Amino acid sequence: MKIGTQNQAFFPENILEKFRYIKEMGFDGFEIDGKLLVNNLEEVKAAIKETGLPVTTACGGYDGWIGDFIEERRLNGLKQIERILEALAEVGGKGIVVPAAWGMFTFRLPPMTSPRSLDGDRKMVSDSLHVLEQVAARTGTVVYLEPLNRYQDHMINTLADARRYIVENDLK
Template sequence: MKIGTQDQAFFPRDIKEKFLFLKEAGFEGFEIDGKLLVDHLDEVKEAIAKTGLPVTTACGGYTGWIGDFNEERRLNGLAEIKKILEALQEVGGKGIVVPAAWGMFTHRLPPMVSPRSQEGDRKAITESLLYLETIAKETGTTIFLEPLNRYQDHMINTLADARSFIDENQLRYVKIIADFYHMNIEEDDISEALHMNQDLVRHVHLADNHRFQPGSGSLDFKRHFNQLKEDGYDGFLTIECRVRGNDPQAEYMKALHYLRQSLG
């Protein structure tokens, strides 16, 4: 398993300098914002060639959710995701992280009654995934379907929820991304959920139980990494977290060291 990272505010803003910084820091891959990739494709290609640091995946960078309540936004989002997948193909990226939605509605906060039925939710997500399946096939990429916790989304909260869409529609180019932070809230046992879905988990996001940097909270990363090893997972572990501390960069490097120790 290799350790990658999303962007952070304390990374260099210049793309080539950013890639060089990550390479020298010891990261083995970069999960890029989709819009940044599309808008600066040539610069990203040059940065990859200069440093040898791969773009592993894209996350974000589109404006409509695959389960959006608004049909125009949903279709716009799909069009933008298509462009991101085409750009990922050009740089050798594996795929894009896609939740059903984020921050659109939750049953845990008022008004607590969704403006759309559960059947309507499933229809929107299914139509989106069937479309993206064709684009992923054409581009040789993967859609990483991400369950989010109940406070950020109401449609797909567990690995089993994500699996149901893949199995019911016999999707080959849609897999599951397991996010330790969301799993800490939604799964009875992170390791068990990873094991039960080992055939579909193809990407992993890392944050501690409180969403801050790994090693600063209570999650047992070593146990969960051992489960991934036992199940033969050989993909990326990508840090996606907030960072707290007086020196965020130093704290982030400390988290990277902690993760390497936990991997053994």
């Protein structure tokens, strides 16, 4: 078994120092912020080489969710995730953790009426996943679909919800 960590606010800002710190804490891998990876790709490569600490996955670091209500943001997010997957491939990372959305809407808190139908949600998320599956195949990476609790997202809350997207869309 291996254990990794996401970036934390108390980690050093300098990338090499960050990698050293994570390694010294005993972690086996780093789930890096996608924007940090893309914007500092050469520094990240050098830090991996010096410390031996792999970047295993990415999480976050893009603007716009795969299920975003605003189409321009959704498409922008997909382009940014594509670049993150390309950068992950360059450093030997496995893939990116992607929720449908985070903090955008929930049926559990007011106004309790979604600006889009559930069918519309399914179509947008499904379309996004098809796009990302093609990018993942091209880059040799994986998209890890992340269910979130009902207060963080209304589209994919359970493993069964995520599985339904995977099965119905014939995703790998």
